[in-house]
Structure formats: C-alpha cells, structure tokens
Amino acid sequence: MSLNPQVLGDALDEDLSLHTTLCRRDAPAFQKACRSKDELVVACTQESRLFTELSEQTEGAVPLDVRPIHFVNIRETGGWGREGAQAMPKMAALLAAARLPEPEPVPTVSYQSTGRLLIIGALDESEPIAGMVGDVLEVSLMATGGRGMQARQYPVIAGALEQVQGWLGAFDVQWRSDNPIDLDLCTRCNACLAACPEGAIGLDYQIDLAQCQDHRACVKACEAVGAINFQREPQTHSERFDLVLDLRDAPAFAQHAHPQGYFHLRGGLKAEGAMATVVRLRDLVGEFEKPKFFTYKQKLCAHGRNETVGCNACVEICSALAIRSEVKRNQIVVNPNLCVGCGACTMVCPTGALSYAYPRASEQGVKLRTLLATYAKAGGHDAALLLHSEASGGTLVGELGRAASLDRKQVRGVPARVIPVPLWHTASIGLDVWLSAFAYGASQVWVLMTGDEAPQYRDAVRAQMDVAQAIVNGLGYSGRHFRLIEARDVKALDAALGDAPAQTVKRRATFAIQAEKRATVELALDHLMQDSAAQRAPVEAIALPGASLLGTIAVNKDTCTLCLSCVSACPASALQDNTERPQLRFIEKNCVQCGLCASTCPEDAITLQPRLLLGEQRKQLRVLNEAQPYHCIRCAKPFGTLKGIEVMLAKLSGHAMFQGEALERLKMCGDCRVVDLYSNPGETRIHDV
Numbered sequence: 001m002s003l004n005p006q007v008l009g010d011a012l013d014e015d016l017s018l019h020t021t022l023c024r025r026d027a028p029a030f031q032k033a034c035r036s037k038d039e040l041v042v043a044c045t046q047e048s049r050l051f052t053e054l055s056e057q058t059e060g061a062v063p064l065d066v067r068p069i070h071f072v073n074i075r076e077t078g079g080w081g082r083e084g085a086q087a088m089p090k091m092a093a094l095l096a097a098a099r100l101p102e103p104e105p106v107p108t109v110s111y112q113s114t115g116r117l118l119i120i121g122a123l124d125e126s127e128p129i130a131g132m133v134g135d136v137l138e139v140s141l142m143a144t145g146g147r148g149m150q151a152r153q154y155p156v157i158a159g160a161l162e163q164v165q166g167w168l169g170a171f172d173v174q175w176r177s178d179n180p181i182d183l184d185l186c187t188r189c190n191a192c193l194a195a196c197p198e199g200a201i202g203l204d205y206q207i208d209l210a211q212c213q214d215h216r217a218c219v220k221a222c223e224a225v226g227a228i229n230f231q232r233e234p235q236t237h238s239e240r241f242d243l244v245l246d247l248r249d250a251p252a253f254a255q256h257a258h259p260q261g262y263f264h265l266r267g268g269l270k271a272e273g274a275m276a277t278v279v280r281l282r283d284l285v286g287e288f289e290k291p292k293f294f295t296y297k298q299k300l301c302a303h304g305r306n307e308t309v310g311c312n313a314c315v316e317i318c319s320a321l322a323i324r325s326e327v328k329r330n331q332i333v334v335n336p337n338l339c340v341g342c343g344a345c346t347m348v349c350p351t352g353a354l355s356y357a358y359p360r361a362s363e364q365g366v367k368l369r370t371l372l373a374t375y376a377k378a379g380g381h382d383a384a385l386l387l388h389s390e391a392s393g394g395t396l397v398g399e400l401g402r403a404a405s406l407d408r409k410q411v412r413g414v415p416a417r418v419i420p421v422p423l424w425h426t427a428s429i430g431l432d433v434w435l436s437a438f439a440y441g442a443s444q445v446w447v448l449m450t451g452d453e454a455p456q457y458r459d460a461v462r463a464q465m466d467v468a469q470a471i472v473n474g475l476g477y478s479g480r481h482f483r484l485i486e487a488r489d490v491k492a493l494d495a496a497l498g499d500a501p502a503q504t505v506k507r508r509a510t511f512a513i514q515a516e517k518r519a520t521v522e523l524a525l526d527h528l529m530q531d532s533a534a535q536r537a538p539v540e541a542i543a544l545p546g547a548s549l550l551g552t553i554a555v556n557k558d559t560c561t562l563c564l565s566c567v568s569a570c571p572a573s574a575l576q577d578n579t580e581r582p583q584l585r586f587i588e589k590n591c592v593q594c595g596l597c598a599s600t601c602p603e604d605a606i607t608l609q610p611r612l613l614l615g616e617q618r619k620q621l622r623v624l625n626e627a628q629p630y631h632c633i634r635c636a637k638p639f640g641t642l643k644g645i646e647v648m649l650a651k652l653s654g655h656a657m658f659q660g661e662a663l664e665r666l667k668m669c670g671d672c673r674v675v676d677l678y679s680n681p682g683e684t685r686i687h688d689v
Helices: 005-012 027-035 048-057 075-079 088-098 123-133 191-195 217-221 274-283 313-317 344-348 361-377 392-406 431-439 455-474 490-496 517-532 565-569 596-600 642-652 661-665 670-679
Strands: 040-042 069-071 108-113 116-121 138-143 156-158 160-167 170-177 235-241 243-246 262-264 286-291 294-296 323-326 331-334 354-356 384-389 418-423 444-449 482-486 541-543 551-555 575-577 583-586 606-613 622-626 629-631 638-641
Touching (some): 005 088, 005 361, 075 088, 075 392, 088 361, 116 123, 123 138, 123 274, 170 243, 191 217, 262 274, 313 323, 313 344, 313 455, 361 418, 361 517, 384 392, 392 418, 392 444, 392 490, 431 455, 455 482, 455 541, 482 490, 551 583, 551 622, 565 575, 596 606, 629 642, 638 642
Parallel strands (some): 040 069
Antiparallel strands (some): 108 286, 160 170, 294 354, 323 331, 541 606, 551 606, 575 583, 583 622, 629 638
C-alpha cells in the first residue's frame, strides 16, 4: 500500500505528514498530536488499544472524554488489494468521515442483574457449567434428566417448564411440578433407586411415571425422609431470574433474536462457542445500559384507526417480538428492553412514525454526504457504498483485505471505488437514505448480509431495494443501482464486488436528510426528477412493486356511496372531503399505501396502486369521486348523496321498523325528521301512556 499525503491533504484541506511506524518509532509525533486541541484521527485500527494507552500516559494530552481519538481502517478496506494504488479518493473519504462528531446522545434503557442464573438442561451437562460460574453467580438448575452429582451444591428444580419470558434481570420462569419426589426433601441417599424394581428412578431423582408399575417400594424405602408422595397434587410455580442458560435442543424462545440475558447452548460444553458463553455469563452482574434505538411518533403511525388495522409492517418484521399491536388504542407498542436495535421496523415503516435514533438518519446522511463529496473532490468516480454490520460484516470485509494482501492473483480485495460503511445493523436504514445516497452521487448502494440476519430482514431489504431500483430506472438512470449481497466467506464477497458501475446523477444533491422519513423521500425524488428530466422519455407515472410506500388508490365509482369513512381513517391526510359538495378528494404525495382506507371501506370500493406519479399533479388535490346530493323531501336542503340514501332505503325497506311514514322520514334531513315526528298526530308518545 502506498500513500500520497499530498492527494489526501488536498481532499481534506489540511497538511498531512506520512508516518510508517506511528505506533513505534514515530510515537513522539502521535504524542505531540495528543496535546493539540484539534480533532485527532488515527488511520489504523490494529493498534487502537496501544494508541489509547499512549494518549493517557502522555503529559499534557487532552483527556479522551474531552477530545476522543477517532480510529479508521484504510488498509484492509482500501490499500490492500489489486486496486490499492487507485484507492486514494476512498482513503480520503474514510478519513473525512472519521473526523465527524459522535452521534448525539439518546435516552438509554437500563438493566439490573444480581447474578441469579437458571440453567435448564440435563444435570450432567448443567453441573459442569455451574461449577465454572458458581463463584460469581447464584446458580439454580432445572433438571431435564441426566445424571446429577451426589452432593447438593445447587438448588435443583424439577418439573415441566411451561413458560420463560422477560429479559436480562427480569426473566419470569413458570413450571409445573407433578413428580412424586420432592427434591427439596430428598437427601440423595439412593435408597429409592435400589428399591425400585423397574429402575424407573434415575440419578436426577425423579420417577419416570411411564415405567413405574406402582409397587410403591420407593415410598417404603423413603419412609423416614418422606420425600416421595404419589398423592401430591400437581402445582404451578414461578420464580424470577436475572439470566437463563438453556441447554436443551429447542430454545425457549422461537424468535430469531433472543432477549438479552438468555443464552441457548445446545449440548452444553460440547457446543461451539461454549466457553465464550460462559465468559459472558460471568460478566453479567451489575447495572447495564444500552441506547434506546428507536423513536415512535404515534400521530404519524398508520397502524390503525377506529380499531381497524391497516399497516402492520413493523409488527410482522420484528425478529425480537418487541413490537405488539394495541388495536383499541390504534397504535403499536415497542418494548425497549426486548429491542435489539436492528432497525428493520424503521426501514419498513411507510410514514416514519418509527425512526432509528442511534445514529439518527440525519447523522447517517451527513456521513454519507461527507464520504461522497470528499471522494469526488479527490478525483474518485462511480462510488459504490457497501453498507455492512460492524460485527460480522466488518470482520468479513477485513478478512477480504487481508486475503488480498497475501494473494492478489486469487483475491482482488475491496475495489477502489467501493466504500465500506459500517452500521450497527444493515436493516437500520432504508429507501429514504438509499435514494439520498444516490442523489448525493453514489453510483450504487449495496447492503451486505452475512447470514446472521433474520430471514425476514433479507426479504424486506430486497423488496425495498426493488422499489428504489424501479424509481431510478423509471427516471431514466441505467444499470443496477441497489443490490443485496449475501456472502458468508471471502470468496463469495470478492466475487460479489465486481459489478460494473451504474449511471449516476449529473448534479450531486446538497440537501440534508431530515428527521421525517417522508420529507427526505420527497427531497430525494424532487432532485432526481429534476436531474433526470432531460434523459428520460416522458411518462406520466412509474409503476412500483407492492412493497412501495408511494402510490395512489383506485375508487370503484359504481359501488362507492361517498360515506367518507375512508377520510376519517386516513392517517396521512391523503384523503379529504369537501364541506361544500359530496366529493372524495386525494393528494397522492401524502399517500403512504397503508391500506387503512381499503380495510375501512364498507363497500370494498378502494384498491391500492403502488406507483410514482410524475409532475405537479402529484402534490395537488384531485377528485376521485363525487355524487349528486340528495335533497330533503320536506325542506329541499341537501344532506347526503343520492346513491347513499338510495342504498340505505333499499337495505331498510324490508325491515319491520321502517315501513310507511318511518321509511319516508329517512328521506328527510335531521331537523325535518324531528319536526315530522312531533307534528304527526298518529305518533304514540311516552307522555300519552
């Protein structure tokens, strides 16, 4: 890898000095920088621990809590590979992004753990692990068979596990005990084992009732202790634990993302990663915090209206089961203790009611704009953003760079135009950020998934990318701009990064990504429509896939009675009425395709049509349906629609309560109906009785 400090310095607007052994021979230069109040960026992540310690030991250095050190990797991500010599623009972009401030603080979620651990599994698998953590954790065992130790070192629970729910510091475990042997009374004398003629009692000191022939020899052998009683009624028990280690074949939680504090280790110490799990358990005592990764604005939510469910995307995609529907309150509820911060709910949310908070979309926008602007300033072309997770994705990208440094003939490495962008989770940003990145000048936006993600995340990302791709292709940009890359090893990733560049914008956008998702989408669309106007064939609208959050609705005028129940159900004010005339009006720009109007309509007259309408008509009110008003037969005042009243009369004409004069009153306005009721001498009144 060869660095050109002049090229990098020009792109970053500062003078740079090249150091080849900064962590060793050139350490005094680093110490001098530590004393400066300027931003400090170290282009090496390998020795981050050493640099941190060196800063703390340097006299006069600015404290790290006042001016932190930013570390960035430009070696595996850019310099090590066949195109390392052409990677100066990418290195400049990575260095510029590293100088950006840390995300603004957000509220935190707290956990309290006193170290009460429940291990569920066979005793011969549970007890060795208990011995490794018993000095720091208060261990209880829930036996599911196996051979236990003779010594009673840990409390042992026996019974049928019914439920485990909760999170770190607050797991509620419920089980049902129906075995004749009470383990609290049992002394492990083994007299019952010797006395049982069927061998139905094992060293877990529980009776296998399927083998027991009711000889009751065990009861007689245990007479002095009284631990065996076949007449004992089954009982349900519950207890709270801070941690749960599950050694059974099937985990207690079926969802992809298990709650924090719960560990599934099939096979005990024989399982892969067993020792790492043991180490993690030992550390989980005390108070812990994590960011509250999301914000929720109920007024923007399209989940429900009038106890009718419309958009349910966040509930369906959450891999941690942290989101539930509260239909009666017309909203969703997110449990911050169960949320793992994947952000998939914010990606599929059509309105932005759920948004990612750490970092915020606006902060991600600043980072992407900085990356792409610096890359272009340094002479780079056709930038491809590779969005990957900080954990497994970052590891795989690093492995690719190292492999390329060893064998460039077999492994190409990260191409010079591909800029890796680490995220907490690859599902945390979606259509609004992708389109903005394209408007900022990215040729392509790729999302890397390594197999650790929930299956529904891959499907959702792919569906949203299909929408983004349909938009830019419909606007006249050629090529494949948005792509989901699935790779679990270096070979697969190396092959996946070889796509040819796609056509990008002629003029890079400068708008900032907004806190409101819809506002950002509109800014991106406005820029792309203007930028592409000269290169696309004139079209009225671009058809979009079904996952789109953009579109219109079609109203069947033959069945619609203009009851306007859809207007009150619309959460985005896309549907509106007219106080002067019976009209159903629509602003397509506001429509989020939530489906509440369709599910609310009593005549099933509404269907969704995903599309992007081009031109100013998209932002203007237009009439979807209108009807002739119905006039009161007594005063001639309009009070409904002709079709609506006719439908009501047809439905009620056969009812016994609406015959003769009662049916005629339905043709009157509210005022005339009351007057007619009290002026009719044939009506029976309460005071006449």
